[in-house]
Amino acid sequence: MTVTQVDVRKGAYHDSVTLLQVSRTMGETAGVEAAQVAMATELNVEVLTGMGFDIPDTAGPNDLVVAVRAADDEAVAAGVAAADAALTATSRAPGGGFGDAPPPRTTASAVRAGGAEIAMISVPGRFATTEALDAIGAGASVMLFSDNVSVEDEVLLKDAAAAADVLVMGPDCGTAVIGGVALGFANVVDAGPIGMVAASGTGAQQIMCLLDAAGVGISHCLGVGGRDLKSAVGGRSTRQALAALAADDATTSIVVVSKPPDEEVLADLESYAGGLGLPVHWATLGAGRPDLTSALEAVLRAEGRDVPGWPKWLSDNDPEPGSVSGSLRGLFCGGTLADEAMLLAAEELGDIRSNIPLRDDLALGSDLRSDGHVVIDFGDDGLTQGRAHPMIDPTLRMERISAEAADPTCGVLLLDLVLGYGAHQDPAGELADAIRAAKDTARADGRELPVVVSLTGTEGDPQGLTRTALTLAAAGASVFLSNRDATRHALSFLGGDR
């Protein structure tokens, strides 16, 4: 017999990453079978309901739900006590001294209190425009990590920023490096002459890691948000970022990284960049355009540098090339890496279904299922409302890995893993276990399931590139620094009946 308890705490807000840690602590309490502490957003209520918890209709997105199922009343109480202790431990301590000022309560107030040049905003999307607008008013450049911000609001923010001579990086901007300071998800790379403008977080990370492997450092990496090169936004932030890098003494050439841009925006920007007086290279994904690795190889050649062999760690129990029946299943945390994999795979496989499809008619349903070739971006807006990004909270992807392993139509599993600041501190062990379990599941069903990992990272990253790669390879995965190479390797397994 088990006991279930659901508490709704009105108006008790905590961020999703904190709640992930609290949920874990609660789940590890003796006697607790299932535990979830989350804000009652629509997506989270769905997850909680799926876990068998009954959430009252009165719970809204600003309310905290503490849900636990445990062996008996005592275990429930112990779980809730553990959650409370963890919540208390994460709350920000007030000022230390006697009668000190309370902490600032809005982004702009924090900007003023600290004299900050940069505001990093990661509040839930529906509150993000307000915070960003206010921070711009306080004179700070904004890194807007929050997603679920409308394109109208994005244009509003970027126009306000241009008027105030500050930069809006975002929305949904995960990566920036300014003056050696890594903001959000970024890798530990040396200082160097290449300035980066990135309309893509994981794309930027892929490029800076490949540059690192080639022995080239970066001056700055300015994020602009994944939609900046779409016509609705018109490259507003990219233009500002290019001008700023052109005026920067440390920068001698620029690489622009982007998800598939709109052609006329790209053309405008190319002509704008032509007048800046320093080389500007373009690593912009799209059908018929080079992938990121190939684009970067061209940059290195143009800069007169050597193109190294990109690091890889091959599994020794992979099946023969072309020997696997079934389809490609790409499960990504990085949107650009997913985009790139789809573009490469589509050349060989044709249509690929996705939650970020190359064509609208290829969109997956809300169950994200299809028997054919599938690539899913778990970091997409639709899957992160009220949840931490999958680079921090891998739960949804882990569940999908084990579902794919049991699915006979899954021929090869292509995964990404991104290291660096902001990412999970030790992601390799958990992912290696999942890979091992997936391979075992398939094997028990009489199939050999090849697993390929696109690993974006550097040796300087806290998690360590080689250390992580070896852990994954030991679990039977083939690991590549280049997402292009990882994708090609995955495609090589698929047989003629694909």
Add this chain to the structure above:
Amino acid sequence: MNQPLRGLLSAESPSVATSGVQLFADALRGQAVEVTEADWQPPMEGTEADLARVMGDARRAEANATAYARMSAAGAELCDVKQAKDALDLERGTFLHAGPPIEWERMSGPLKGALIGAVLFEGLADNAEEAEKALAAGQFAFEPCHHRDAVGPMAGVVSPSMWMYGLRDEAHDAWSWCSLNEGLGKVLRYGAYGPEVVDRLHWMTDVLGPILQQSVRVTGPFDIKAILAQMLQMGDEGHNRNRAGSLMLLRELLPGMITADASSTDIAEAVRFSGANEHFFLNLGMPACKLATMAAHGVAGSSIVTTMARNGTDFGIRVSGTGDAWFTGPANTPEGLFLGDYGPDDANPDIGDSAITETGGIGGFAMAAAPAIVKFVGGDVAFALQATQRMYEITQGEHPMFQVPILDFRGTPTGIDVVSVVRTGILPQINTGMAGRVAGTGQVGAGLVTPSAECFPAALAALASRV
């Protein structure tokens, strides 16, 4: 040449402010970056659309700057003392009261008690029962003090024969008015209406008022704003602690009182009465703040609060950019310290126009200047220091004249912004007296209170509808 993006890329070691996910702040600290973390919380529920609309209003920044500039620039000189019938054209049978408009049936004990006392004082009834019956029967008219540019502490009841201080703001050519303070204990403003209360009102009308009028007219005007600025540096906050202010005011008034055309006995009693009352100054500080907030009122697009007032049942606010509309919610009951044997059950919900002091940037907002007040309203000194500093989160500016020595002479937080209140959920801090729940009781204590939270989203919605 100026570097683009305000020199962002050439900053030696950029400093970062964060809001939202704590992990990012931790990751920055791990790189030894200077981080200022906002303790961000979602705004008041259901306000996102209105916030976006109001914050997107292109007029707002300048409108608020204008409202604040007017508020802080407004002068306040005591220029006259007159009876309400002359000063406010208050006709016989009409009574002013504190707070937003309210009908007899919904009035709390102290407001009813004060009205009964005022009816008796005006000779409109022979006894309390008769007065109450006439009031309930609708024989008299009621109106908020604020509707006549006046303010009244606690019940704030004003009748035509009462004397009023007249303060003038030369910069904006405006007058505001406030009744004379009756002292502590059993007094009309706390809802007491016994014979000693009515007798005192008669003495104030017959003796005190004329003497004060002569003093002001002969030796005035007196700069009340200057006294406010000085008293904050002498341990007063101007709402519940007015000791230094009262002495300074008396110093100004004395020469004119002593030489007034009145008997030496009356003069001696008027001087004794004024000097014995440590809240003597409150009735000058309030109209001074009223002038400041009146100056800030009526700026289209401004989200600055220009009135906070309570009638013992409802808390009401008015906002610069929304005209005469009141936004009300149920008044909270203060928490604090009680006189004698009184306890929390004896306290009436919040009452009085005196929250005009907080609206104008003093009172609870200047609590850090008056650490001794915690012995009167509760809390501790650390709380007093933090209360003032917390108010900077919801205010437009720092007052150029009202300064807090212990905060390194920082100006008091001035000009409450509805938007900031809704965004942070931080409610204005008000220091207040507590009236007895039962009519006729008088004061039972003093304490701390905040407005009804629902006033602010309602005001925001009205602002949004005007964008």
